[in-house]
Amino acid sequence: MASPSNAILVTGGAGYIGSHTCKALAAQGYLPVAFDNLSTGHADFLKWGPSVQGDIVDFRALSDTLRRFNISAVIHFAALALVGDSMKRPEDYYRTNVTGTLNVLEAMRQAGVKNLVFSSSCATYGAPDQVPITEDTLQRPINPYGSSKLMCERIAFDFARTHDLSVSLLRYFNASGADADAEIGEDHGNETHLIPRAILSALGRIDDFEVFGNDYPTPDGTAVRDYIHVTDLATAHIAALKALQGGANSEAFNVGSGEGHSVLDVLKAIEGASGRSFAAVKGPRRAGDPPELVADATKIKQHLGFTPQHSDLNNVITSAWKWHNKRHGNA
Template sequence: MNVLVVGGAGYIGSHCVVQLVEAGHRPVVVDNLAFGHRGAVKDGVPFYEADLGDREAMAKILKDEQIDIVMHFAAFTYVGESVTEPLKYYRNNVGATLELIQAMVDTGVNKFIFSSTCATFGVVESLPIVETLPQSPINPYGQTKLDLENALRAITKTSDFSAAIFRYFNAAGAAEDGSIGEDHQPETHLIPLCFDAATGRRGALKVFGSDYPTPDGTCLRDYVHVDDLSRAHIAVFDKLGTPGTCVDYNLGTGNPSSVLEVINAVKEVTGLDVPYEMDDRREGDPPALYADSKKANEELGWVPKYNDITSLVASAWKWHKDHPKGYDDK
């Protein structure tokens, strides 16, 4: 298939592009490079520097490249920024994405895979998190993702459009060959922050909260490898053949790790100390978040390859030790 990967120069999108090629598909990348990196897109993959909200440009690419299916990885994802700049998030995550969908409708491209988030659930009352739990986001980022989920449900009910929704937990890791990996500015993810503290690129890591009702008092989170996430997006292709289909899946290992467990895994993998200091809890941080991915397993045959924190950290370290400045090292 010809697959348009919007946000394909970003972290998860670039890994999915690699897997699409390996699976025999033909990816085409669109990215405005606001957060993506041109160096993350392999040679030979068609690349367009464009904005997903430019309906005319998107329609032309969809037609010229004879696109069969669209994958969306182009959201803004910083929770704190979404609170202080909500308009920026609604404009891109909702408004611009609807322009892309309209371009698809206008050109007869009717299969869409949407990158969503567990943040749509907000503070949950039970664990693990299953797809049927109430969705009640507590920040604008999560709300914009839920708004798009609801839009897709409405669109697929009244048209030939079909969609798949994937709710990620904590994406981590890097490609097995170490050629592409995680490079965010600013960086907010725990594992690369641990690497930066261990290598002296930043000061001591701050651990927010040590008195949670968890085994070691720190938050528990579900870390899922970026390649595992990518495989699910390809596995869902067969589900989108029936017009009007809308399916949703939570993607996580169901095997959460605490902040201190992640720090210890980084120490073990790197052989370096990770200086850290305890700080107060952050408002809105629940004690634990982890997925029940039984639905993805049963319907897509999806089983995470990386199911323990040490192997996932080792994968991420391979990239970071060779690219301490990210793609700027190339």
């Protein structure tokens, strides 16, 4: 087992990206301590270290956990993270995401924990005028989820400047794919993300799969996104953590593949991987969906030496397909 000083608090460690990061941390000799209220996470994803069932809105529970496990750094994933849902209940998004992040930072300050890696999002950019999106692109979120993440970024930078903390803010594009061993994967319950929804449709698990919009100003008319494999995301977190531990300054980084794929590209790849074809109903555009979101991923390469290794679309789809088959017993 890793020494206590290698203990990293992973809020949201039972979730999709958090669990993959716990696995990667354990493989590198860290002790991931998951802190999760299991609201959207899974108890069976908690396999790589101790875990605490708690809520980030509960300041005392966070403080106690930092001290009890002699935590040396925090990777903070726990959040409410669905754009459409945030339009219906913004109060919950601000409470969990903003108050929760303030609690994490304040608990760290009081416990003397200096380094934080934070899950931010390309949703902080809103619908940018230009792609690819650099870190200097104006942040103009268009929904409460994106706004809550931008507020967290500003709070984190203010804590860093004022309280001798160092923060690495990772703005992910579309997290996708699954662990190569198919031990863990993407399972958001009431699934709204394109790849798992399309796979569930191909598996016959849902019958209301829709393509939202085919009249965007993109090559095939469907929305274009940047899919970053979850294993690459986990690697990026560890690179950011190590840089902070080595004395790096507080920075924000895009984490994307730098490649854009349309909805139709994704569906074609799923048909290829599954050998099944499925009829996708074409629906109207979904409110608040920008036509194209693609990262300029130069900065993270230059500062952290990070380049994605697993984010080829076919690998993303094949790994996700394998995991969904295992999870849903439909191989």
